Amino acid sequence: MRSDSDLTARARIGNAALELFGSEGVNRVSIRAIAAKAGVSPALVVHHFGSKEGLRAACDHYVISLVRGDPDDPVDLADTSGLAAMLEAAEPVRRYLARAFLDGTEQAAALFDEIVETTAAWLQQGSDEGWVRPAADARARAALYVTWLLAPLAFGEHLSRVLDVADLHHTDATLRYSRTAVDMLTHGVFSDERMLSAWDGAATKRGTR
Known part of the structure; x- marks a missing residue:
């Protein structure tokens, strides 16, 4: 929801909602609190978004738009400054997702499902x-890929302790653990197929393969 430095009232409201929903949860945040953080009146919040549910839906739409990316302007992975800027801009989104999935609402379930579908399409393109x-099972891979990447958000308190970082959602911490994740996905963990063979053997024994 962030745009140019000279943010419109609607963008300021959206940013405020994203940050407050992420830090406190949707149910614990009032329209009045969002308006105060955005520096506008509660009436203006209602004018732009209709209700708190409208704001939550707008936040979900923004998160999905980041997951999808812009097909006409993809992130250049060779441009490290651009990648760092993207990760920094996504910091409120990480907090929002962590809170949304911990709250376990129907809306969070729908958001997760849509992220999986979008990720499946992205992996297929790749x-x-x-x-x-x-x-072999593209849908299962997409679902596990998303779950694995989102796990640090759900286990934030424990991962912060193990990694000895104060704020897991801060960009510096994200770069640290996500770099390890990308390395594992790129190069793998196991150096031979004994684990895979063991799993296949168990499935064969149970008659599921």
Whole structure:
């Protein structure tokens, strides 16, 4: 929801909602609190978004738009400054997602499902282009990929303690643990197929393969 430095009232309201929903949860935040943080009147919040539920839906839409990316302006992974800026801009989004999934609402379930579908399409595109390995069960891979990447948000308190960082959602911490995640996804963890063979053997024994 962030735009130019000279934010419109609607953008300021959206940013305030994203940050407050992420730090406190949707049910604990009032329209009045969002208006105060955005520096506008509660009536203006209602004018732009209709209700708190309208604001939550707008936040979900913004999160999904970030997941989808802009097909006409994809992130250049060779541009490290651009990648760092993208991660920094997504800091409120990480907090929002962490709170949304911990709250466990129907809206959070729908958001998760849509992220999985979007990710499945992205992985399939990567497979077609040759930079993602093909998968025997593409849907299961997409669901596990999303779950694995979101796990640090759900286990934030514990991961912060183990990594000895004060704020897991801060960009510096994100760069640290997500770099390890990308390395694991790129190079793998196991050096041979004994674990995979063990799982296949168990499935064969149970008659599921």
